[in-house]
Amino acid sequence: MQSRVALVTGGTGGIGTSIIRRLAQSGHRVATNYRDEARALAWQALMRDQGVEVALARGDVSSAEESAGMVREVERQLGPVDILINNAGITRDSTFHRMDVLQWNEVISTNLNSCFNVTRPVIEGMRERRWGRVVQISSINGLKGQYGQANYAAAKAGMHGFTISLARENARFGITVNTVSPGYVATDMVMAVPEEVRAKIVAEIPTGRLGAPEEIAYAVSFLTADEAAWITGSNLDINGGHHMGW
Numbered sequence: 001m002q003s004r005v006a007l008v009t010g011g012t013g014g015i016g017t018s019i020i021r022r023l024a025q026s027g028h029r030v031a032t033n034y035r036d037e038a039r040a041l042a043w044q045a046l047m048r049d050q051g052v053e054v055a056l057a058r059g060d061v062s063s064a065e066e067s068a069g070m071v072r073e074v075e076r077q078l079g080p081v082d083i084l085i086n087n088a089g090i091t092r093d094s095t096f097h098r099m100d101v102l103q104w105n106e107v108i109s110t111n112l113n114s115c116f117n118v119t120r121p122v123i124e125g126m127r128e129r130r131w132g133r134v135v136q137i138s139s140i141n142g143l144k145g146q147y148g149q150a151n152y153a154a155a156k157a158g159m160h161g162f163t164i165s166l167a168r169e170n171a172r173f174g175i176t177v178n179t180v181s182p183g184y185v186a187t188d189m190v191m192a193v194p195e196e197v198r199a200k201i202v203a204e205i206p207t208g209r210l211g212a213p214e215e216i217a218y219a220v221s222f223l224t225a226d227e228a229a230w231i232t233g234s235n236l237d238i239n240g241g242h243h244m245g246w
């Protein structure tokens with residue numbers, strides 16, 4: 001497999017770390033963003049101990065300006081970005097009748113506007129080089145909705161519209177654009193959910209357990225491979241059977 005440059009946003013988080021590890025194991029040069037430098041450096045050292053060298057670039061993906069700077073820094077360190085994984089995301093849960101505008105805007109900016117902010121600075125280079133892979137990490141809740149997550153579900157559903165439009169525009173340039181929609185994965189985001197709520201969620205999952213971050217990373221590495229050149233505009237559901245079909 002040819003070694004490429006891969007930028008994974010939110011690479012220091014639960015799913016992001018697994019994606020980074022997997023893409024590095026595939027021989028790619030990997031990078032991620034950070035906001036808290038001390039935390040990022042500690043994480044980078046941990047990854048280095050595991051044999052994974054990760055380039056770091058400061059940047060908040062909810063800001064177009066910071067995202068552009070982040071991409072420039074990654075390209076300065078590693079070269080042009082060939083593989084982009086839009087993975088950074090947050091939740092600010094509340095039933096809609098109690099949701100404030102900050103909760104709405106933070107989630108839309110971080111989870112959806114980020115797709116514009118980070119993809120825009122890399123897409124022209126991919127088109128010029130006639131090769132690219134863009135994967136959005138959406139969510140099961142962008143497909144089926146979730147109580148208390150009107151903001152999150154709207155952002156995650158929006159990623160699909162973004163994906164299928166970008167896929168159409170760029171298919172002739174050797175660029176594929178897809179989404180992966182994980183179900184509930186055992187990361188900090190899900191472990192922060194109260195235990196009794198988590199138990200109810202697990203009871204609804206046919207496989208009887210939460211997903212592992214490595215299981216999401218596996219799908220991402222599949223979609224970013226050279227051999228996946230004919231898979232574009234697709235969504236890959238990975239949820240232990242929790243939600244099937246549209």
Ligand code: NDP
Nearest residue numbers: 010012013014015060061087088089139182184185187189
């Ligand atoms: P984590 O909370 O473990 O990691 C989130 C990552 O995103 C962190 O690295 C965080 O960095 C980064 N991030 C958050 N906000 C910003 C921002 N404004 N700018 C830059 N980076 C930011 O989450 P997961 O690994 O669980 O989730 C990863 C993705 O997968 C998310 O998009 C999530 O919605 C999605 N997903 C997760 C599921 C799950 O069950 N865990 C299920 C379905 C989808 P920092 O440390 O600086 O905050």
